[in-house]
Amino acid sequence: MAAGIDDIAIYIPRLYIDATDFAEARGLDPVKLQKGLGVSQMAIVDANQDPACLAANACLRIMQKNKLSPEDIGRLYVSTESAFDESKAMNSYVIGMLEQVYGQGAFEHCGGIETKFACVSGSYALYDNTNWIRADEADGKSALVVVSDIAKYDMGSSGEMTQGAGAVVMLLNENPRLMEFDPKVTSTSIKDEYDFYRPFGKETPIVHGQYSNLLYMIQVRKALDAYKKKAISTGLIKIEPGETILDHMDYINMHLPYSNMGKKALAYMVRHEWRQLPRWKTILQEIGLDEPVPQDPRGTIESVLSDADFMAKDHEFTKLFSKTPEFQEVYESKLASSLIASSMIGNLYTASLYLGFRSSLEFEYQKGIDLEGKRIGFGSYGSGASAMVFSGVIQPEYKEIVKDMNLEAEIGNRKRLTWEEYEKLHENKVDIAESMVHTKKEFVLIDVKTETESKGERRYVFNE
Numbered sequence: 001m002a003a004g005i006d007d008i009a010i011y012i013p014r015l016y017i018d019a020t021d022f023a024e025a026r027g028l029d030p031v032k033l034q035k036g037l038g039v040s041q042m043a044i045v046d047a048n049q050d051p052a053c054l055a056a057n058a059c060l061r062i063m064q065k066n067k068l069s070p071e072d073i074g075r076l077y078v079s080t081e082s083a084f085d086e087s088k089a090m091n092s093y094v095i096g097m098l099e100q101v102y103g104q105g106a107f108e109h110c111g112g113i114e115t116k117f118a119c120v121s122g123s124y125a126l127y128d129n130t131n132w133i134r135a136d137e138a139d140g141k142s143a144l145v146v147v148s149d150i151a152k153y154d155m156g157s158s159g160e161m162t163q164g165a166g167a168v169v170m171l172l173n174e175n176p177r178l179m180e181f182d183p184k185v186t187s188t189s190i191k192d193e194y195d196f197y198r199p200f201g202k203e204t205p206i207v208h209g210q211y212s213n214l215l216y217m218i219q220v221r222k223a224l225d226a227y228k229k230k231a232i233s234t235g236l237i238k239i240e241p242g243e244t245i246l247d248h249m250d251y252i253n254m255h256l257p258y259s260n261m262g263k264k265a266l267a268y269m270v271r272h273e274w275r276q277l278p279r280w281k282t283i284l285q286e287i288g289l290d291e292p293v294p295q296d297p298r299g300t301i302e303s304v305l306s307d308a309d310f311m312a313k314d315h316e317f318t319k320l321f322s323k324t325p326e327f328q329e330v331y332e333s334k335l336a337s338s339l340i341a342s343s344m345i346g347n348l349y350t351a352s353l354y355l356g357f358r359s360s361l362e363f364e365y366q367k368g369i370d371l372e373g374k375r376i377g378f379g380s381y382g383s384g385a386s387a388m389v390f391s392g393v394i395q396p397e398y399k400e401i402v403k404d405m406n407l408e409a410e411i412g413n414r415k416r417l418t419w420e421e422y423e424k425l426h427e428n429k430v431d432i433a434e435s436m437v438h439t440k441k442e443f444v445l446i447d448v449k450t451e452t453e454s455k456g457e458r459r460y461v462f463n464e
């Protein structure tokens with residue numbers, strides 16, 4: 001049985017910090033954020049928002065848009081790395097909120113869990129729910145997979161430039177109008193690592209930034225190698241001499257902790273794939289340098305990162321490689337449109353890959369490109385660390401969905417935070433009752449209990 005994404009909706013909080021304000025306050029060159037990282041604005045949650053209400057708002061949008069009733073939904077999964085409870089799963093909060101609109105008990109038989117593996121868990125949730133449908137267990141119902149996160153880093157840390165918040169929900173079923181997943185090719189890689197993690201009770205992660213960048217690329221490359229083997233052995237893709245697996249992906253969506261990470265990761269994968277091909281000779285001639293090799297080519301990530309000579313040469317080589325017309329063509333045609341939303345909104349952890357997919361659909365469609373039959377490759381990464389590579393094909397009915405996509409309208413009017421407002425929100429010094437925007441028809445948090453017997457209980461309302 002076929003299965004895939006029928007529709008997709010987003011919810012982005014209405015507050016943001018602008019990259020120029022951020023850079024000024026932190027004494028940074030704004031060009032580092034805007035051009036170096038590809039960050040223009042970072043969405044910030046209001047005092048009355050948490051990842052559960054972001055997720056519920058996204059779910060309500062997709063249900064109302066598709067005139068779905070609770071009986072149409074057999075499963076609701078929430079994937080997040082911003083969990084606020086060690087036991088009670090976030091999908092239960094989302095169902096509680098949705099039942100304020102659809103009626104008490106309306107989702108009584110809607111199964112689901114919260115999934116966790118840093119930014120990759122949404123991809124595992126999509127895969128598991130796709131297989132629930134493929135196994136004919138869904139009884140004609142659809143699944144909702146929501147990826148929802150608040151990417152918040154310590155004040156003054158290097159990660160603070162790569163914050164953001166928001167939720168993306170995907171409606172999965174057996175007749176997807178948007179994209180059908182390719183069967184039997186989804187591939188993973190996993191390794192016990194500490195590149196980025198958030199110990200119990202800590203609101204912000206512990207991050208080894210450059211280590212995490214390199215680990216991301218290595219793990220995705222390993223998952224891509226495994227995907228390639230499966231794609232060939234299942235007969236999904238036939239790679240002719242002189243071609244690479246990437247030639248068979250019309251679009252590539254990467255996990256985007258910041259927009260430029262997508263370009264960095266694409267360059268890394270393309271180098272890896274092209275190195276074995278006749279075309280590599282031409283590229284090396286254009287660059288005018290040999291490809292640098294670390295002093296210890298079989299060394300650890302630490303040894304590579306501490307090899308200053310190699311790192312400097314590799315940085316230079318990557319820069320020149322990224323400017324070659326051959327790479328530029330791949331970048332512009334397969335990746336660039338997916339980065340637009342990320343630079344306006346920032347890091348969404350689990351949701352950033354899918355915001356990129358959503359961005360790519362809207363902005364490629366606006367170019368007048370016919371997307372039907374195009375294969376989309378996904379490179380998902382979660383710190384700690386696991387990567388997943390998979391693909392899908394855009395379906396004939398996709399225009400029904402994509403023609404109405406309008407990122408700016410869906411984000412809505414936003415308020416640009418002053419530095420003082422940002423600092424107060426970051427330090428959790430704004431009371432829930434003092435929230436800054438009062439948007440109608442949205443779920444908001446109104447209380448988190450502090451009494452011993454009910455500590456941590458959360459109350460939400462739907463703002464009529």
Ligand code: CAA
Nearest residue numbers: 029031032036037119158159162209210212213216257383
């Ligand atoms: N003008 C133009 N460009 C500039 C510049 C300037 N004045 N100053 C620096 N730049 C460029 C740099 O050359 C660099 O570009 P390249 O990578 O193309 O060389 C870019 O801006 C960033 O500069 P640095 O690498 O010096 O930045 P940094 O070390 O201060 O911080 C970071 C970057 C490590 C990503 C940091 O923001 C961080 O720790 N972020 C959180 C961790 C993260 O996002 N990791 C990504 C992989 S892990 C993951 O993906 C999971 C997840 O979601 C977190």
